[in-house]
Amino acid sequence: MKNPFRSIRVFFGEMIAELKKASWPAFPELRESTLLVIVASVLMGVFTSLSDFSLYQVVDLFTSLVS
Numbered sequence: 001m002k003n004p005f006r007s008i009r010v011f012f013g014e015m016i017a018e019l020k021k022a023s024w025p026a027f028p029e030l031r032e033s034t035l036l037v038i039v040a041s042v043l044m045g046v047f048t049s050l051s052d053f054s055l056y057q058v059v060d061l062f063t064s065l066v067s
Contacts, residue, residue, distance in 0.1 A: 025033065
């Protein structure tokens with residue numbers, strides 16, 4: 001029977017080896033990327049809110065005309 005703990009140990013060993021090969025961003029690059037994601041998220045939220053509000057007003061106008 002295969003030992004499950006051996007395969008777990010092999011998996012974590014390989015995972016650590018791959019993580020050591022990865023290139024990690026420097027702090028300034030990480031800060032800029034984080035700021036970019038926050039700004040993009042805020043802009044997308046504002047766009048979605050304005051689109052939703054506008055669409056609601058148009059639908060409300062049409063339903064008030066039909067009623």
